[in-house]
Amino acid sequence: MADAIPGARLRPHVKAHKCTGIARRQAAAGHAQFTCATIRECEGMVAAGLGGDLLLANEVLDARRVGALVAAAARVTLAVDSTETIEAATAGGVREVLIDVNVGLPRCGCAPEDAGKMADLARSRGLEVRGVMGYEGHVVGIQDDAERSAKCKTAMELLVAAHGDVGGELRSAGGTGTYLINTWANEIQAGSYALMDIAYGKLGLPFDQAVFVLATVVSAAPGWAVADAGLKAFGMDKGNPALHGGPPEARVLFCSDEHVTITPTRQVGDRVWLVPAHIDPTMAYHERAYVVSGDEVVDMWPIDLRGW
C-alpha cells in the first residue's frame, strides 16, 4: 500500500485492526496520519505516541474527551455534519474539523449542497475547517471493477463539488476497495488492506490475508469435527469464517458461541486456521494478536484500541 499511495496520500484507518503495534508499522512505512472511528481509538493512538495527526471520522455529541487530547497537544480533527455536532466540537475544545459529506451511503454526512453552509457555521464558531470527507462505503465492496469505478466517480464528484464550497486542504475518502481508483480524494482512509478478510479477498486486490484465528479441534465425529473458536471470536455480520488450507472440500458448517463445526472430520488436536469474513469486528473481540513467522511466535501485539 505504501508503494501504491505513499506518505500522506494514505491515512490508515485504525478501526480495522485496533492495534497500535500495527499502526506503528504503518507510521514507519510513511503514513504518520491516521483515521479513527471512536474516541477510544484516538486516546489509544495518542497514548502510543501516534497522535500527531488523527482524524476522528465520526460524529460525536460530547467532544470533551477529544478536546482533552487536543489540550494535551495531540492533533485531532473531528468530522462534523450538523449544527449540533459543530456546537459539540466547540463546546468540547476541538479546534479543527472536516465537513462530513454524504456521497451516497445512507449514513452520516450532510447533503453535499449544505457543506459550504456547514463550513461557514464552523468557521463562525472559531473552528479551523481542514476540508471535507465523504466515505463511499456503498461502493468499496462492489466486486465488478467497472461498476465500482463508475459509482466511485459519481460519489467523488459530489465530494469534489462540496469541497469547492468548503475549502481547506483535505478531501478525505476511500477505502481498501477504492484506494487506487479513487483519484478525487487526496487522502485515502483504507484500513482493511493491512489484514484483509473474506469480503475484501473477493475483490482481487494485491493484499494477502494476514490474520487468522488459530483453533484446535477438540471433538471429532465421523462426519464433522469441532474446533474451539466460535462466533465470539469472529465478526459474523458477513457470515461464517472460512478454513485456510486443508483439503479442497473442507468447509465450515456453522459457528456456535465457542465452536466451529467443520467438515470433513479431523483428528482431535489438529490445528485449523480460520479466515474472518469481516476483519474489523473480529479484531474487536480479541485481546491480543500473536505474530508468527512459520511456526514460531515472534511477537505479541495487544489489540489495545478496543471499546469506546
Place this chain on the structure above:
Amino acid sequence: MADAIPGARLRPHVKAHKCTGIARRQAAAGHAQFTCATIRECEGMVAAGLGGDLLLANEVLDARRVGALVAAAARVTLAVDSTETIEAATAGGVREVLIDVNVGLPRCGCAPEDAGKMADLARSRGLEVRGVMGYEGHVVGIQDDAERSAKCKTAMELLVAAHGDVGGELRSAGGTGTYLINTWANEIQAGSYALMDIAYGKLGLPFDQAVFVLATVVSAAPGWAVADAGLKAFGMDKGNPALHGGPPEARVLFCSDEHVTITPTRQVGDRVWLVPAHIDPTMAYHERAYVVSGDEVVDMWPIDLRGW
C-alpha cells in the same frame, strides 16, 4: 426461572451474560452451581467466590488451568467426549468429569452408544464421573411448541439411555428454549433467560428483555438517522438488532462498524434503545453493563468473564 425450576434444577450458563454481577444474583436466587463455556469464565467465577460447583460444559485439550482451579479448592467438573479429552483432564489435574453425549446437534459429544465406554475409561484413569450432559442446541430455538417438544424428547431419550450406561448423579442439558419441557434432564443449563434477545423473544417465553444497547443519534437526514452503536456492539450472527420503542414503523436498516442506520428519521441527540438479536456475543463486546431503574443508573456491573 427460580420459581419454575428452583435450586439445583437450574445450573445457569454464564456464557450468556459473562458477568459475575448477574451470577451473584442467580446464586442468591438459589442457583449456586453454574455452567461455563470457557476456562476464563471458570477462572472469573472462582475469583468472584462463585466456584463452589462449576461445570465447564466444553472439551479442552489443555486442562492445566482447570486443574489449577481444582487445586485451589474450587470444584470444576469438565466435559469429556474422547480418549484425548479424558487424558487431558487427567494430565491437567481435573478430578471430576461429565461424559458429553451427542444428542443430535453436530457439535461436541460422543455417540450415545460410546458413553458407557468413555465413562469406564475415565474411571480407569482415576476420574470421578458425575454423569452425562447432552445439549439439544438444535432444538432450543424451534418456534413451534409441539415440534420443539417432540425433538426435545427424541434428544433426551438418547441422553437418558447414555446415562444408564454411565451412571452418576447428573443428567445435564437444556437451555432457555427447553427449560420447562425438558423433564428428562435433572439440571438445566439455561443462560439467555436472564437477559433475553430477539431470537428467544420469538418463543413466547415468560422472560422480559433486560439488556439494551443505548445509542445516541449523531446524524440525521430526511429519510434516516444514524445512532452510534454498530456491529462492534452487537453479536450479528442472527441479524440486526431491533429498535425498542419508537413509532411502529421504526426499523433498523443496516449496521456499520460504529453506526446503526434507522428509519424514520430522528432528531440529533435522541437516544435509541436497541435489542440484540443474540445476547451472548453481544455481551462479549462490552466492558460493562449499567443497571438502570427508570432513567437513573443505579449500578454498574463489569462484564468480567470475557476473553479466553
